[in-house]
Every structure is written in C-alpha cells, then in structure tokens.
Amino acid sequence: MKIYGVTDSDLNSLSEFDAALPVCKPHDILVEVQGISINPVDIATRKKLTGSFNGPKVLGYDGYGKVVDTGSEVTKFKRNDIVFYAGDYSRDGSYQEYELVDEAIAAIAPKKTSIEDSVSMPLVTLTASELLYEKLNIDPNADNSEKTILIINGAGGVGSILTQLAHLAGLKVIATASTDEKVDFVKRLGADQVVDHHQDLIKQVRDLGVKYVDFIVGLSDNDPHWEEIVELIKPFGTFATITNLNESKVADLKQKSVDFKWEWMFTKAFFNLDSMSTQGEYLFQLAQDLDNGKISSTTTKVFQGLNVENIKKATELVEAGHMMGKVVILS
Known part of the structure; x- marks a missing residue:
C-alpha cells in the first residue's frame, strides 16, 4: 500500500x-x-x-x-x-x-x-466536545442562558464547532473574528456577538454590556490576549485552552480563583484510558x-x-x- x-x-x-x-x-x-x-x-x-x-x-x-x-x-x-x-x-x-x-x-x-x-x-468536534462538556462542565440539557462564553478564534476549525455546540447548549456566545467574511461565518454558526481579536477585547466586550464572562476558551496564541483574558474572566470562572502558554503565567488567574484547564484531544487514546x-x-x-x-x-x-x-x-x-x-x- x-x-x-x-x-x-x-x-x-x-x-x-x-x-x-x-x-x-x-x-x-x-x-x-x-x-x-x-x-x-x-x-x-x-x-x-x-x-x-x-x-x-x-x-x-x-x-x-x-x-x-x-x-x-x-x-x-x-x-x-x-x-x-x-x-x-x-x-x-x-x-x-x-x-x-x-x-x-x-x-x-x-x-x-x-x-x-x-x-x-472528527478532530475539531471531539476537541470542542471535550472542552465544553468535560473541561467547562456544561450540561447541554440544563438552562445555560445566564452563562456567557468568549471563544477566541471563533472562525477556526475548533472554534467553528465550539461556537455551534455552545449555542445549542444555550450559552450566550461571544466569538472573535477579524474580517467581514469571518464575522458572517461565525454569526451563521450561532455566535450572539462577534468581537475583533486584533482590537481591544476588554473594551469591545464591555461595550456589549458584559463585565465578566463565565468561560473563556483560547484557541490561538494566548500570550497576546493574556491581560485581556485575566481581566475579562469572571471570579471562579474557567479558562480552557488547546495551545501553549509561553510568556503568560497561570498564577495571574489566582486572585480570581479561576479554574485552568488544558485540552488535548489525544490524551485518552494516547494513554489507553477506559x-x-x-x-x-x-x-x-x-x-x-x-x-x-x-x-x-x-x-x-x-x-x-x-x-x-x-x-x-x-x-x-x-x-x-x-x-x-x-x-x-x-x-
């Protein structure tokens, strides 16, 4: 072969x-x-x-x-x-x-x-599913209408699925996108609001009337957005990511008692877990x-x-x- x-x-x-x-x-x-x-x-x-x-x-x-x-x-x-x-x-x-x-x-x-x-x-859906249901502990059958999620890189492979799953679970979805085409794309997938990750995320999210978000998911380089993530996450909220932290420090989340979760879709099979x-x-x-x-x-x-x-x-x-x-x- x-x-x-x-x-x-x-x-x-x-x-x-x-x-x-x-x-x-x-x-x-x-x-x-x-x-x-x-x-x-x-x-x-x-x-x-x-x-x-x-x-x-x-x-x-x-x-x-x-x-x-x-x-x-x-x-x-x-x-x-x-x-x-x-x-x-x-x-x-x-x-x-x-x-x-x-x-x-x-x-x-x-x-x-x-x-x-x-x-x-498959890969993007498994990643998004594990993020939403296992790392953020979202019950898709519960009333999640008062919970808000910020998805950084909403138009990418995982982001485009996570946006759909979070919308179906009833969360208020804020996704980032940087071009008109990508903005339209994530809105069609269920994003309630779209912000530009090339601009000040704190100002844009606050302009939407949202002071803090319950969940933030980092699907691209976290370092350029780290200060924004630390500021926007709600106390006792959850930050989850599929990418590395190179300069950012998890300890910055301590004051807000934020849960930090890694997601690597291959973990279960790699370690042959039940x-x-x-x-x-x-x-x-x-x-x-x-x-x-x-x-x-x-x-x-x-x-x-x-x-x-x-x-x-x-x-x-x-x-x-x-x-x-x-x-x-x-x-």
Whole structure:
C-alpha cells in the first residue's frame, strides 16, 4: 500500500512510500481511507521532528473510509461499514491508503452527509466536545442562558464547532473574528456577538454590556490576549485552552480563583484510558447531528486525490494561518 510520510520537520521531505498492509490487533479495525482532513496538529507534530526516527512519520488525524478487516475482539463494526474518526497520536495517521484504528474511537459515518463534509469534523468536534462538556462542565440539557462564553478564534476549525455546540447548549456566545467574511461565518454558526481579536477585547466586550464572562476558551496564541483574558474572566470562572502558554503565567488567574484547564484531544487514546470510548460516543452523536442539520460542517476547501502534491498544497493553506473552516483531501 501507499503511505505519505515526512522524514524530517521540512514539509518538502513529504514523500510517497510503499508499505505492507498493517495487521489488526484485537480491538482494531483496518480502514481503507477515502478522505482525510488537514489540522494544525499535523503541522505542529512535523515541526517538532528532530534527529532520527524509525521510518517516515505518517501524519493525519481525521479519517473516513471503509472497514476492510477487523480484530478478533471487535464488536462495534463489521467489514464494509463506513466509519469516521480522528485517530490516535501514538500511531500512524491517515496519510495512507489503509489505517488501523481502535474501534473505541471510531463511529459509523453520517449517511446523508458527503465524505468531504464528514471527514473534516472528527478532530475539531471531539476537541470542542471535550472542552465544553468535560473541561467547562456544561450540561447541554440544563438552562445555560445566564452563562456567557468568549471563544477566541471563533472562525477556526475548533472554534467553528465550539461556537455551534455552545449555542445549542444555550450559552450566550461571544466569538472573535477579524474580517467581514469571518464575522458572517461565525454569526451563521450561532455566535450572539462577534468581537475583533486584533482590537481591544476588554473594551469591545464591555461595550456589549458584559463585565465578566463565565468561560473563556483560547484557541490561538494566548500570550497576546493574556491581560485581556485575566481581566475579562469572571471570579471562579474557567479558562480552557488547546495551545501553549509561553510568556503568560497561570498564577495571574489566582486572585480570581479561576479554574485552568488544558485540552488535548489525544490524551485518552494516547494513554489507553477506559474513557476513550467517549470519543466514539461523541462521533456517533456528531453523525446524527450532521445528517439532521443540527450541526453544520465547516469544510471550505476540497482537493481531489490523496497524493504528495495535494497534501503539500493543503498543508500550506493551513500553515499560512488564514484558513476559515477546514480543508479536505478525498482519495
């Protein structure tokens, strides 16, 4: 089979290789990959590659395809099922013709939604779901109308899903966006108010009549906004992020007794936790929500053909940092 891997941190090292068909472990499914999506984590992982490592590194943390084999203890799926998933950071990713995935972190793909609108969704939806329901402890069935969330980078991959989920849960959603196109985008997804992260966030949020927000989620570089985050978060509120703090100090949140939460979508599978099955459950719900129109896909760019050239082109779009929504490659 064909795999597409990098041999160092330079994107130009991406090449096509031949490899043997992988063999299922007891709980694995073997998926014939029909579509992938490019995520910032692909780029961050590649850039951290240093020294020597065993063979090419196969990236890719969104996948969609047909089950062609199953492990001896698999119970959720059978051959010819169509599934989607975000994969496991400790294993080879979806830049290949066939991929092994633990059955616990996959789900039957949406039936009425196209491949391109489905495959862009697993990683960002799992991240947004874990942020909202597990890190912010939001009960989507409760009355959340008095709670306000500020989503920094609302038009990005995770932000565009978190905006939708927070809106569906009944929160007052303030999202950041910097262009008219992105403002319209996040408003369509359910943002009640939009502020520009290139301008003073404190003044803009206060001008909305909001002194403090219950929750802030940082989905881009936190350092430029740290003073604004510390000022705007409500005492005993929660700040959660998927990115690093380089210059910012968590201790700045102490006076307000703010909860600080990290989110890394791969933690459950990376450490083989029993809770990894929740990811399959989130994806099952996502499939239903996509098919019934409750959640909108955020695919904005599609390439035809899983090959070195298209992976490079798609990656360059994401790496430029200006993508609205997601970019997909179909096999």
